[in-house]
Amino acid sequence: MDSPNNSTDTVEQPVSAASAKPSDFTKRHDPPREPAPVKLYEKRRAVHNKRIDGPFRRFKWFVMLVTLGIYYITPWIRWDRGPYAPDQAVLVDLANRRFYMFGIEIWPQEFYFVAGLLIMAGIGLFLVTSAVGRAWCGYACPQTVWTDLFQHIDRFVDGDRNARMRLDAAPWTWGKVLRRGFKWTIYLAIAFWTGGAWIMYFADAPTLTHDFWTGQAAPVAYATVAILTATTFVLGGFMREQVCIYMCPWPRIQTAMLDEKSLIVTYKDWRGEPRGSVKKAAKNPGEFGDCIDCTQCVQVCPTGIDIREGPQIGCITCALCIDACDKVMKDIGRPRGLIDYATLEDCKREAAGETPRPAWKTLLHPRTVIYFGIWAAIGLGMLFLLGTRSHTSISAAPDRNPPYMLMSDGALRNSYTVKLRNMESRPRKMEVVIDGLPGAKMWTGTMDYADAKRKLVIDVPPDETKALRVYVISPPDTKAQDFHFGVTSLDPQKETDQAEARFTAPGDSE
Numbered sequence: 001m002d003s004p005n006n007s008t009d010t011v012e013q014p015v016s017a018a019s020a021k022p023s024d025f026t027k028r029h030d031p032p033r034e035p036a037p038v039k040l041y042e043k044r045r046a047v048h049n050k051r052i053d054g055p056f057r058r059f060k061w062f063v064m065l066v067t068l069g070i071y072y073i074t075p076w077i078r079w080d081r082g083p084y085a086p087d088q089a090v091l092v093d094l095a096n097r098r099f100y101m102f103g104i105e106i107w108p109q110e111f112y113f114v115a116g117l118l119i120m121a122g123i124g125l126f127l128v129t130s131a132v133g134r135a136w137c138g139y140a141c142p143q144t145v146w147t148d149l150f151q152h153i154d155r156f157v158d159g160d161r162n163a164r165m166r167l168d169a170a171p172w173t174w175g176k177v178l179r180r181g182f183k184w185t186i187y188l189a190i191a192f193w194t195g196g197a198w199i200m201y202f203a204d205a206p207t208l209t210h211d212f213w214t215g216q217a218a219p220v221a222y223a224t225v226a227i228l229t230a231t232t233f234v235l236g237g238f239m240r241e242q243v244c245i246y247m248c249p250w251p252r253i254q255t256a257m258l259d260e261k262s263l264i265v266t267y268k269d270w271r272g273e274p275r276g277s278v279k280k281a282a283k284n285p286g287e288f289g290d291c292i293d294c295t296q297c298v299q300v301c302p303t304g305i306d307i308r309e310g311p312q313i314g315c316i317t318c319a320l321c322i323d324a325c326d327k328v329m330k331d332i333g334r335p336r337g338l339i340d341y342a343t344l345e346d347c348k349r350e351a352a353g354e355t356p357r358p359a360w361k362t363l364l365h366p367r368t369v370i371y372f373g374i375w376a377a378i379g380l381g382m383l384f385l386l387g388t389r390s391h392t393s394i395s396a397a398p399d400r401n402p403p404y405m406l407m408s409d410g411a412l413r414n415s416y417t418v419k420l421r422n423m424e425s426r427p428r429k430m431e432v433v434i435d436g437l438p439g440a441k442m443w444t445g446t447m448d449y450a451d452a453k454r455k456l457v458i459d460v461p462p463d464e465t466k467a468l469r470v471y472v473i474s475p476p477d478t479k480a481q482d483f484h485f486g487v488t489s490l491d492p493q494k495e496t497d498q499a500e501a502r503f504t505a506p507g508d509s510e
Contacts, residue, residue: 046168047241047304049151050161054323063139064148072193075200084462085425092202098463104386107423116382120375127371129257131363132341133264137250138318143243146194146236150187151302157183161299187237195228241303244316251313260344261365265317267308267339270351278332290334297321297339307339391423392430392495394487403504410476414503418470418485422460429490432456436483437474437503445469457490472503480508
């Protein structure tokens with residue numbers, strides 16, 4: 001009889017996690033722990049995507065040309081705002097704390113407009129993702145646009161996919177060095193102009209260009225161009241799909257915004273599997289699906305993924321694989337759409353033999369409608385505020401020490417700092433009045449007391465806030481009370497504003 005220590009029927013005892021070996025089978029570790037992998041990072045495999053033509057590829061051309069055109073050309077567009085304001089259409093004037101966008105001028109206290117635009121951009125991104133997946137990533141993301149541009153440079157210099165793969169595998173010869181040097185010089189020129197275009201948004205473009213090339217620009221301009229040139233050169237020229245897969249947080253965030261009703265690029269496996277060549281399908285009718293395993297969908301992918309493996313983080317929804325697959329299906333006489341934009345719900349319907357819904361109906365699911373409603377409400381609210389905002393404002397702050405002064409004739413005097421803001425690009429006359437406080441008069445630090453009155457006309461320069469030292473004097477029996485400073489622009493607009501103030505008198509407890 002076997003001893004208890006040698007019995008095969010004994011119950012396994014838990015083993016301490018600190019002393020357990022990978023081969024130990026314990027109650028705590030079920031199944032046995034696997035040893036940690038030796039390699040924690042897979043070496044990058046260069047992606048050489050193939051040239052393709054089709055509706056999605058042409059749409060990517062269109063988006064790339066529009067976005068790059070807007071980025072490079074916008075700083076050079078002129079906009080006449082009169083003789084007292086800059087004539088650059090889009091300008092972030094940090095020195096004067098202004099933001100100009102064509103006919104709109106944003107002051108620092110109106111930063112809520114900029115915040116609103118950023119919120120709209122974020123919700124718009126949610127809306128696009130909820131409706132059509134990562135379409136932003138596939139078409140309009142700056143990383144995608146510049147990567148696409150650099151990939152076209154690759155084809156121009158090195159040839160299409162097979163030629164680039166042969167050149168990569170070839171030893172370094174003088175011919176390869178010269179070809180690489182020529183291509184990287186083009187990279188560097190594009191990257192440099194990208195950084196140079198960015199700084200044009202923060203100063204008058206023609207003036208800054210002249211100062212930059214003559215060495216008179218500010219050091220921050222040269223530093224900014226150098227940093228943006230380096231990042232564009234490296235990220236667009238060499239890291240490419242690694243930015244989308246490893247560095248960008250959006251692929252991980254987007255999963256919370258996708259559901260079975262979202263349009264995504266999908267491989268219809270029930271139609272394509274099992275895969276087989278055209279010859280095999282001809283010899284064995286009904287045994288193979290439509291996919292002939294040509295790998296064209298993989299070869300055109302800018303991130304090098306295989307869409308047939310299902311949704312994955314590397315898919316940027318550029319739909320080039322749809323163009324490639326549709327072309328193959330047309331060539332072999334099979335219906336298009338083996339790879340297509342489709343929702344998971346419609347995929348189930350189609351697999352069951354039902355008719356999928358029209359594309360416009362897939363966009364009307366509740367999440368998309370809610371995102372669009374919020375986005376539109378913020379936009380309409382901002383348009384309303386822009387249309388109703390006043391370009392004239394006034395503020396008043398009382399002196400605290402002393403709160404009041406008793407004059408020789410018994411009258412009371414309070415002092416205030418009044419600020420008049422002219423948000424027009426032209427000088428304006430503004431009338432300042434005392435609203436309330438019976439019997440009171442006022443004068444400024446540049447006037448004589450004898451000229452005190454209830455209304456003053458002040459000249460305010462364009463695009464400025466003019467600070468005034470205002471003295472308000474009231475009869476001896478005046479009690480502490482609240483009143484207002486009012487301002488009216490003396491021009492056809494007749495814009496008005498008020499600032500609340502308090503007149504302090506002896507015995508005032510506030």
